[in-house]
Amino acid sequence: MTVDQIPSVVDRRGSAPAAGSAASRPRTSIATRRHRAFYMFASPWIIGFALLTIAPMAYALWLSFTTFDGISPRWHYVGFGNYRELFSDAQTWKSLGRTGLFAITSVPLSIIAGLGLAVLVNRPLKARGLFRTLLYLPAVVPPVGAGIAFKQLFDQNSGAANGVLNLFGIDALGWLADPYARYVLIMTVLWTAGNIMIISLAGLQDIPREFLEAARIDGASAWRSFRSITVPLLSPVLLFQTVTGVIASVQTIMPLLLAPDPTPAGITALPQSTYLYMMHVFAEYFAFGRYGYASALLWVLFVLILVATGLIFKATSGVVFYNVDPEAKK
Amino acid sequence: MTATSLTPRRGPRLRVNRLVLYTVLVAITGLFLGPFGWLVISGLKTPAELAASPVHWLPDHVQWHNIADAFNLIDFLGYARNSLIIALIYATLVTLSSAWVGFGFARLEAPGRKTLFGILLGSMMLPQMITLLPTYLIFAKLGMVDTYWPWVLWGLSSAPYLVFLFRQFFAGLPRELEEAAIVDGCGYSGIFWRIFLPQSWPVLSASFVIAFTWTWGDYIAPQLLLSTDRTTLAVAVMSTYVTSAGTPVTNLQAAASVMYVVPILLIFLVAQRGFVAGMSTTGLK
Numbered sequence: 001m002t003v004d005q006i007p008s009v010v011d012r013r014g015s016a017p018a019a020g021s022a023a024s025r026p027r028t029s030i031a032t033r034r035h036r037a038f039y040m041f042a043s044p045w046i047i048g049f050a051l052l053t054i055a056p057m058a059y060a061l062w063l064s065f066t067t068f069d070g071i072s073p074r075w076h077y078v079g080f081g082n083y084r085e086l087f088s089d090a091q092t093w094k095s096l097g098r099t100g101l102f103a104i105t106s107v108p109l110s111i112i113a114g115l116g117l118a119v120l121v122n123r124p125l126k127a128r129g130l131f132r133t134l135l136y137l138p139a140v141v142p143p144v145g146a147g148i149a150f151k152q153l154f155d156q157n158s159g160a161a162n163g164v165l166n167l168f169g170i171d172a173l174g175w176l177a178d179p180y181a182r183y184v185l186i187m188t189v190l191w192t193a194g195n196i197m198i199i200s201l202a203g204l205q206d207i208p209r210e211f212l213e214a215a216r217i218d219g220a221s222a223w224r225s226f227r228s229i230t231v232p233l234l235s236p237v238l239l240f241q242t243v244t245g246v247i248a249s250v251q252t253i254m255p256l257l258l259a260p261d262p263t264p265a266g267i268t269a270l271p272q273s274t275y276l277y278m279m280h281v282f283a284e285y286f287a288f289g290r291y292g293y294a295s296a297l298l299w300v301l302f303v304l305i306l307v308a309t310g311l312i313f314k315a316t317s318g319v320v321f322y323n324v325d326p327e328a329k330k
Numbered sequence: 331m332t333a334t335s336l337t338p339r340r341g342p343r344l345r346v347n348r349l350v351l352y353t354v355l356v357a358i359t360g361l362f363l364g365p366f367g368w369l370v371i372s373g374l375k376t377p378a379e380l381a382a383s384p385v386h387w388l389p390d391h392v393q394w395h396n397i398a399d400a401f402n403l404i405d406f407l408g409y410a411r412n413s414l415i416i417a418l419i420y421a422t423l424v425t426l427s428s429a430w431v432g433f434g435f436a437r438l439e440a441p442g443r444k445t446l447f448g449i450l451l452g453s454m455m456l457p458q459m460i461t462l463l464p465t466y467l468i469f470a471k472l473g474m475v476d477t478y479w480p481w482v483l484w485g486l487s488s489a490p491y492l493v494f495l496f497r498q499f500f501a502g503l504p505r506e507l508e509e510a511a512i513v514d515g516c517g518y519s520g521i522f523w524r525i526f527l528p529q530s531w532p533v534l535s536a537s538f539v540i541a542f543t544w545t546w547g548d549y550i551a552p553q554l555l556l557s558t559d560r561t562t563l564a565v566a567v568m569s570t571y572v573t574s575a576g577t578p579v580t581n582l583q584a585a586a587s588v589m590y591v592v593p594i595l596l597i598f599l600v601a602q603r604g605f606v607a608g609m610s611t612t613g614l615k
């Protein structure tokens with residue numbers, strides 16, 4: 001983009017200083033000035049994206065072909081060695097499977113919960129604003145706060161969760177150990193469903209009232225009009241939630257925050273059921289210092305996310321309705 | 331509100347429905363506030379009460395001094411100051427840079443703009459964690475580990491989500507706003523600073539609050555990039571509440587994490603009206 005601007009700059013400087021800017025103005029028309037202005041405005045993002053996103057990813061790609069460990073000067077190029085090891089590493093497959101399972105349970109559950117809450121607090125209620133605020137509140141609690149809160153809540157001895165179970169005569173469970181830790185993990189996601197609620201709520205309020213009224217006059221039940229009008233019209237919002245939810249669940253650090261020892265050394269002592277793919281990356285990176293291998297793991301994850309996102313878009317292309325023209329609404 | 335007009339039937343059945351509705355809502359709200367409430371209670375117990383099995387529901391004597399102890403066991407205010415510095419640096423810079431970039435995408439045309447906007451939206455889906463580990467290695471080479479420079483750079487380079495927020499807002503403003511200024515010979519950066527930015531208080535404040543909350547809540551970047559005395563409250567609360575003998579002090583950790591979370595809750599409660607207004611005027615809703 002800058003390359004084709006250079007000649008015109010040179011032209012103006014070199015050719016006719018006497019003619020002044022007035023004569024050359026028509027050539028660098030208003031359109032050209034707007035083009036330049038656009039790139040001036042976009043440049044912080046373009047430069048930032050190149051240096052802070054593309055460059056690190058390229059660097060990680062290069063490292064993924066080496067045995068770099070961050071300290072030892074004797075590292076070397078191993079070609080696809082890390083990738084070969086990765087595919088034969090049982091822990092890669094297991095952690096990948098757990099991550100997939102975590103995503104396909106927690107994402108739909110939290111979307112259903114968020115949408116359900118949105119429908120509830122969209123009704124005419126007293127103190128509606130208060131309910132909305134309180135239900136949204138957990139979504140703004142930083143992950144560290146959430147981690148510590150859930151650790152206290154599900155503590156085997158002193159936690160309120162086991163306290164409630166005891167009231168019903170059920171023995172205390174080791175919530176933060178295998179196999180229950182994975183359910184606590186899902187609960188931490190459900191706890192922040194207020195996030196989805198707020199966005200779904202805005203979507204609900206955009207649904208033209210006439211649609212629902214017409215359905216009512218035609219004798220449609222509440223459930224029927226929810227299924228046939230609300231959900232289809234909300235589908236772009238739900239798709240957005242699905243994609244961002246999957247990406248967030250893949251990179252969650254909650255297992256680490258729920259661990260008894262949330263330090264690099266503690267990663268290897270995580271309960272197996274919460275040892276997700278990102279924890280595997282952390283373990284290789286922090287605990288074993290295998291930067292090259294961890295970079296290979298990250299690149300595989302990146303490609304998998306691309307594929308998963310593509311599949312989600314493809315699978316939903318027939319069911320997501322964009323028939324309400326966003327420009328026409330205004 | 332108009333939903334009431336849709337339900338002509340009133341009477342006992344409706345009243346029972348409403349009772350069920352409120353009961354369900356109160357129960358769910360209770361569940362949602364439960365973990366935080368339990369954290370507060372845990373922070374006011376003695377270590378013995380906190381370790382008691384079966385659970386010791388409420389402290390016999392509320393241990394208010396836990397709050398002071400949580401301040402004193404670690405350099406709480408020092409870590410809070412670190413968190414505040416990087417959150418202010420990042421939130422200020424990223425709000426301005428995202429507004430700047432968003433203005434370009436909203437009001438100016440150039441070949442390649444659509445492609446670039448597509449990449450920008452696509453990059454929102456790029457997992458942060460994937461770039462963060464190699465970024466750490468690059469920053470280490472540049473000698474930026476253990477400084478606040480990474481937050482300056484991240485701030486200057488804008489954030490796709492916030493760019494999108496600003497683009498939506500600026501795109502909705504009338505064209506006459508800039509036309510008069512162009513006739514008067516005002517450049518685009520003048521138009522941005524003098525005309526568009528002063529119009530965008532709701533989005534500016536929403537963006538600032540969002541960015542501040544991101545940084546205050548971030549655990550991984552400070553854990554990676556900062557040493558123990560420069561690190562943030564998020565890292566300190568998570569990992570430094572141990573006695574000199576190395577045993578964790580969970581009641582103080584709970585008290586400290588309440589104090590760590592409360593500023594964000596307060597900011598949210600104060601800003602939520604403007605925040606929601608900012609989000610809705612952008613059409614992002």
